[in-house]
Amino acid sequence: MRGRPNLYTSYRSDGAILPTSTQRVIFVAAIVAALLLPFAGLSRTWLILLATTFVAAIGAIGLNLVTGYAGQISLGHAFFLGVGAYVGAALSGNPGTSVIGLGLDMLIWLPAAGLVAALAGALVAPIALRLRGLYLALVTLGLVFLGEHILRNWDSLTGGTGIGRKPAVLSLLGWHFDQAGVIAGISLSREQQIYLLTFILLVVMAFAAKNLVRSRVGRAFSAIRDRDIAASVIGVDLTRYKVVAFAVSSFYAGIAGSLYFTVTGFVEPASFNLLLSILFIAMVVIGGASSIAGSIMGAAFVTLLPQILDTASDWLPFLGGGGILSPALLDRILFGGLIVVFLIFEPLGLYGIWIRVRNYWKAWPFSY
Amino acid sequence: MTQFLQATVAGLSLASIYALLALGFVIIFKSTQVLSFAHPALMIFGAYFVSYFAVTVGINFWLALLIGVVLTALLGAAIERFTLRRLVGKPLFSLAILTIGLDISIRVVVNNLIGVNLRGVGDPWGFASIRWGGVVIEQRVVAMFITAVIAAVGFLAFFKFTRVGLAMRATASDQEVAMAQGISVHRIFALAWILGGALAAVAGMFAASGAAGLSQNNWIVALKALPAIVVGGLDSVHGAIVGALIIGLAEGYSATYQAHYLPWLGTNFSQVVPYLVMLIVLLIKPYGLFGTEEVERV
Numbered sequence: 226m227r228g229r230p231n232l233y234t235s236y237r238s239d240g241a242i243l244p245t246s247t248q249r250v251i252f253v254a255a256i257v258a259a260l261l262l263p264f265a266g267l268s269r270t271w272l273i274l275l276a277t278t279f280v281a282a283i284g285a286i287g288l289n290l291v292t293g294y295a296g297q298i299s300l301g302h303a304f305f306l307g308v309g310a311y312v313g314a315a316l317s318g319n320p321g322t323s324v325i326g327l328g329l330d331m332l333i334w335l336p337a338a339g340l341v342a343a344l345a346g347a348l349v350a351p352i353a354l355r356l357r358g359l360y361l362a363l364v365t366l367g368l369v370f371l372g373e374h375i376l377r378n379w380d381s382l383t384g385g386t387g388i389g390r391k392p393a394v395l396s397l398l399g400w401h402f403d404q405a406g407v408i409a410g411i412s413l414s415r416e417q418q419i420y421l422l423t424f425i426l427l428v429v430m431a432f433a434a435k436n437l438v439r440s441r442v443g444r445a446f447s448a449i450r451d452r453d454i455a456a457s458v459i460g461v462d463l464t465r466y467k468v469v470a471f472a473v474s475s476f477y478a479g480i481a482g483s484l485y486f487t488v489t490g491f492v493e494p495a496s497f498n499l500l501l502s503i504l505f506i507a508m509v510v511i512g513g514a515s516s517i518a519g520s521i522m523g524a525a526f527v528t529l530l531p532q533i534l535d536t537a538s539d540w541l542p543f544l545g546g547g548g549i550l551s552p553a554l555l556d557r558i559l560f561g562g563l564i565v566v567f568l569i570f571e572p573l574g575l576y577g578i579w580i581r582v583r584n585y586w587k588a589w590p591f592s593y
Numbered sequence: 594m595t596q597f598l599q600a601t602v603a604g605l606s607l608a609s610i611y612a613l614l615a616l617g618f619v620i621i622f623k624s625t626q627v628l629s630f631a632h633p634a635l636m637i638f639g640a641y642f643v644s645y646f647a648v649t650v651g652i653n654f655w656l657a658l659l660i661g662v663v664l665t666a667l668l669g670a671a672i673e674r675f676t677l678r679r680l681v682g683k684p685l686f687s688l689a690i691l692t693i694g695l696d697i698s699i700r701v702v703v704n705n706l707i708g709v710n711l712r713g714v715g716d717p718w719g720f721a722s723i724r725w726g727g728v729v730i731e732q733r734v735v736a737m738f739i740t741a742v743i744a745a746v747g748f749l750a751f752f753k754f755t756r757v758g759l760a761m762r763a764t765a766s767d768q769e770v771a772m773a774q775g776i777s778v779h780r781i782f783a784l785a786w787i788l789g790g791a792l793a794a795v796a797g798m799f800a801a802s803g804a805a806g807l808s809q810n811n812w813i814v815a816l817k818a819l820p821a822i823v824v825g826g827l828d829s830v831h832g833a834i835v836g837a838l839i840i841g842l843a844e845g846y847s848a849t850y851q852a853h854y855l856p857w858l859g860t861n862f863s864q865v866v867p868y869l870v871m872l873i874v875l876l877i878k879p880y881g882l883f884g885t886e887e888v889e890r891v
Contacts, residue, residue: 298686355879357887358685359628363823364875367868378859503693510690557701564694568687569679
């Protein structure tokens, strides 16, 4: 319907991902811009940081699926990230080193990392059937500590605390993303390739998630979140959908986990602690619960904040050398503080702010 | 036998600290429905100020303890007044996540104050210990056990026999009805956080007393008190005490025996025993040993 973007004449258009042509144009423009960005002369630091953001966004989407959409509180996301990271590392690592390595291709280890994590998630899900609310949150908290303990002691897999190992190797069908190379006549640096790889993965995973939540499964998730008894009365199989929610969420976490540390080139068992879980919860809370776009915004915000503060410390006199606060310190304080601020003032997160800004300009200058 | 008794003493000392923290958790949860993840921060906040006044400034330890407890209680009250009160009636999860955010922010500041070196809290017990048979019992352990028992008995009596305790129980059971009876629910909320903060400060001081010392890692103790309240049931005061005993003793025994009998469970296994016990108990009893089972009405 030209000129009347809010008029839907079919369920199909009501549920469309991008209902209006304006949105479609903006979306395509954003994708093209993101694909061209690595060639715009960004520094290596920023490219790597953006790649980390994309990977974090995949993980945040996973947590949002189980916590934001299905309403099952999970503080255990770090555990599933850890499963993915070590499955990926073990399957792809060089055989013959001190840690397990099978030297397999990315075509195998990337799905495997997701699937093994999904299996772990499906095994945890039955606990969610017996436990509700805060009890579930505390069990998943315990899961993080137990998982960290296992990883710390499983030296042949993880290399041990403080020593660590190399994470998964980014080689797909003989092509190495972690080495500079030439694709279709364009020479690409390591960072540009990792950026493009993670960006494409994010787009695919985000679309898959968006399609999942607007399907029958997604509606079942929301029904369980809003009132599980009412959901089961109208015929939603609680067991099945809770298992699906945890499995899908963990699949995303596994994929994210296997890639999260490839960028830094080093993975250590102590990384998969409670703070990592909280980092992802912060992404969901700051970005906006039950919103795929929000998860991406939240991941970007949380991942880029330290670097932005670091850059800003050159101009802000109270930051950095001689100031009262170091950028790292301010980052942590802001990180905690922003969780509080968003929960109190904008429970819908950055996505909610975006919606309000958009609505304001819709009627501008006749806003009321 | 001596080894067993020694392990029991170690377990009881942990149980005492967990009991003090768990009492605070339960008081706050019962009256305000908030699961406080801010307790690690409150705990090291209190311990730091005791250490600051008793060691750095050098005043009398008991006075320093009093100042530390009061400051932490005030911090607890401030947390309730300025953040949580604005979210009354929101989902329990939002409230819990909010306290995680507070915990991170407060802990960054306190960690910065503590610095990298181990600090003492200037407690009068120090390294002194008493010998009983072959068992060595540190005096600070005796002190923390007595304190925990007094606190436990005191709070049970407080809830049962005083008007304020009755008001807190009424608020816990139904906030609106309590308000209709003329109870100031706001004041009860503030009181719960004041008591929780004060208990956390005392627990923090004990956890840092003697040879243990105060470092940035002390906050992990408060997280291990969470399994204690879950085992006992989130909303049960005597459950918290039983839970603290179970968790403390389990940790104490596994610290003593696991390395010898079950070495394949890995080093520092005792540190995760509380979570393992919690997992097992919850699989059998989803609302803990003494927790109120939620009755669902359709």
